[in-house]
Amino acid sequence: MAVILVVEDDVFIREIAEVMIQDWGHEILSASDVSEALLHLRSSHQIDALFTDIYLKTDVHGGCDLAQQAIALRPRLRVLYTTANCVTDKLQALFANGTQFLRKPYTEDQLKDSLDHMLAA
Amino acid sequence: MPVSDIAASDIVETVPSALIVLDRNLNITSANRAFYQTFRTSTAETEGCHIYALGNRQWDIPALRTLLESVIPHRASVEGFEVEHDFPTIGRRTMLVNARKIFRPGDHDGFILLAIEDVSEERAARKESNRNWLLTKSIVDTIRDPMVVLENDMTIVTANKAFLTIFGSTEAETHGRRVSELGQHQWDVPALRHLMEKVLPENKPIENFEIEDDFPSLGRRVFNLNARKISQPGNHAHRMLLVFEDITGRKQRERDAQTLTNEISHRIKNNLQIVIGLIAYEIKHTLPVCIPGLKAMQARIGAIAQLYDVISQSSRGRTVAVDSYLQEIAKTMSESLLGKQSGIGITVKAEPLEIDPDRAVPFGLLVNELTTNAIKHAFPDGTGHIVLSLEQIGDEIELVIADDGIGMRDKIVAKIPEKRGSDYVAIFVRQLGGTITTASSEGTGTIIKVRLPLLLAPSGGAEPLAA
Numbered sequence A: 001m002a003v004i005l006v007v008e009d010d011v012f013i014r015e016i017a018e019v020m021i022q023d024w025g026h027e028i029l030s031a032s033d034v035s036e037a038l039l040h041l042r043s044s045h046q047i048d049a050l051f052t053d054i055y056l057k058t059d060v061h062g063g064c065d066l067a068q069q070a071i072a073l074r075p076r077l078r079v080l081y082t083t084a085n086c087v088t089d090k091l092q093a094l095f096a097n098g099t100q101f102l103r104k105p106y107t108e109d110q111l112k113d114s115l116d117h118m119l120a121a
Numbered sequence B: 001m002p003v004s005d006i007a008a009s010d011i012v013e014t015v016p017s018a019l020i021v022l023d024r025n026l027n028i029t030s031a032n033r034a035f036y037q038t039f040r041t042s043t044a045e046t047e048g049c050h051i052y053a054l055g056n057r058q059w060d061i062p063a064l065r066t067l068l069e070s071v072i073p074h075r076a077s078v079e080g081f082e083v084e085h086d087f088p089t090i091g092r093r094t095m096l097v098n099a100r101k102i103f104r105p106g107d108h109d110g111f112i113l114l115a116i117e118d119v120s121e122e123r124a125a126r127k128e129s130n131r132n133w134l135l136t137k138s139i140v141d142t143i144r145d146p147m148v149v150l151e152n153d154m155t156i157v158t159a160n161k162a163f164l165t166i167f168g169s170t171e172a173e174t175h176g177r178r179v180s181e182l183g184q185h186q187w188d189v190p191a192l193r194h195l196m197e198k199v200l201p202e203n204k205p206i207e208n209f210e211i212e213d214d215f216p217s218l219g220r221r222v223f224n225l226n227a228r229k230i231s232q233p234g235n236h237a238h239r240m241l242l243v244f245e246d247i248t249g250r251k252q253r254e255r256d257a258q259t260l261t262n263e264i265s266h267r268i269k270n271n272l273q274i275v276i277g278l279i280a281y282e283i284k285h286t287l288p289v290c291i292p293g294l295k296a297m298q299a300r301i302g303a304i305a306q307l308y309d310v311i312s313q314s315s316r317g318r319t320v321a322v323d324s325y326l327q328e329i330a331k332t333m334s335e336s337l338l339g340k341q342s343g344i345g346i347t348v349k350a351e352p353l354e355i356d357p358d359r360a361v362p363f364g365l366l367v368n369e370l371t372t373n374a375i376k377h378a379f380p381d382g383t384g385h386i387v388l389s390l391e392q393i394g395d396e397i398e399l400v401i402a403d404d405g406i407g408m409r410d411k412i413v414a415k416i417p418e419k420r421g422s423d424y425v426a427i428f429v430r431q432l433g434g435t436i437t438t439a440s441s442e443g444t445g446t447i448i449k450v451r452l453p454l455l456l457a458p459s460g461g462a463e464p465l466a467a
Helices: A011-023 A034-042 A062-073 A108-120 B008-014 B033-038 B062-074 B120-142 B161-166 B190-199 B248-285 B288-314 B322-338 B357-377 B408-414 B416-431
Strands: A003-007 A027-031 A049-053 A078-083 A100-103 B018-022 B028-031 B077-087 B091-102 B111-118 B147-150 B156-159 B206-215 B219-232 B235-246 B319-321 B343-350 B353-355 B383-393 B396-403 B435-440 B446-453 B456-458
Touching (some): A003 A011, A003 A034, A003 A062, A011 A027, A011 A049, A011 B248, A034 A049, A034 A062, A049 A062, A049 A108, A062 A078, A108 B288, B018 B033, B033 B111, B062 B077, B062 B091, B091 B120, B147 B161, B190 B206, B219 B248, B248 B288, B288 B322, B288 B357, B319 B322, B319 B357, B322 B343, B322 B353, B322 B357, B322 B383, B353 B357, B357 B383, B357 B446, B416 B435
Parallel strands (some): A003 A027, A049 A078, A078 A100, B343 B383
Antiparallel strands (some): B018 B028, B018 B111, B077 B091, B091 B111, B219 B235, B319 B353, B353 B456, B396 B446, B435 B446
């Protein structure tokens, strides 16, 4: 099972996602913004994947910036983005190479499929 | 025959200009045929006559006197001396006079050869052209949008007052320069240059070429550039009118509206995520028999959220383009329900029609339900094809969802719980004011036709009709 860092500024959405992910046997680490997430990423804790919202608090592309920094810190890290915004080509251009995307709102099944796909990649 | 063998008199008789030869006393010694024709006179009336006395003294012109009495005595030749005069026989004319002194061997007094060309029409055309140009310039100056007129070689002939004022330039700074050289070279854009080069030779106008840049003393601005070839009747020269429309305010309002729309859409979808999360929480604590219904509810909420994106991407101002809307729905469903490895394909065949946004959501949900049913039940072996088609038939619109799957009979037997989906279909069809028919038999697939009243307008047509 994997260790997944979940970054989401909406507490309810984050906790529901965390409950789902834990139910599938994964360990979760939790953050509500870029700086909290970077604390985890700079620690020695094992992290296999980052599941991050893109619009974090006031930072419109916070999740994209976080993913770039996270991959710089941990090159083997897998990334799954999510957002409630419309996904334009301009936004997709900000995604790091080899990363995946899940559109909001997502169901439990869709999240599981996306996580399984990301972890199997 | 060499030119040198041709007699001078023959040449004189054939040239189109009127020629006369005067002696030192300004008496006419000879004239050519063109002179007699132009001034409607004869040899008898002309030769030996003093130039000023000729034809009721019609050549007694102060300007000609100046030429013959003050200029010629001091110079061997004069060219392009313009004389405008009201001739009694031929009316008001403008004559271009070239004069040359001719000396024969032993003759110190010499003669004066006058070549007289009637340039009245040319001068009138030039005056008319100047008048038109001044009129055009005065109109152009009153227009509030900055504009310039360019020559064939792309240099500026004139810039209107609005251009000079807005861009803080002077006529001297703009005249004769290329647009790409102006200011801080904001207009030096390869794509614009390419388009401008086609305006005159190919008569290809430039429509709404948008440039956003920082302009000295103006700040950040967005301009829409439009260019047209302009021609003047009777004049073969063409020029280009280039108009700069400042759309900064409009662009900002559009961006603000888009930002607001995105913000609202973001909040709605986050709230729908919370609803789906709440249902997920219920699923964890409910009886197994309730789970499929709750999951179906989650899927429908997800479909509504996705339709917001689809509508915003297919939107053409006040209406939604149904053709691209169906394409987006098909793409979204393929991604969310089928995946890349699926053996089930979805094809869209839609006429370019438009729908008003109020009806786009029930329309999209209807397509979503019918297509989802086909995906779920028509292809137990995981391979097949679904065609979504839409066309206008008379006063109605026909939406067809056709699959080449196992047919309805097997589907109904195998999937009784899906009746709920059919109920939703009936509700959406009623909401859209339509009717639904199903044709299906075992092994031949299912064709569902939904006829809707003409609530869709042809692409680029009138406002969408209310149902």
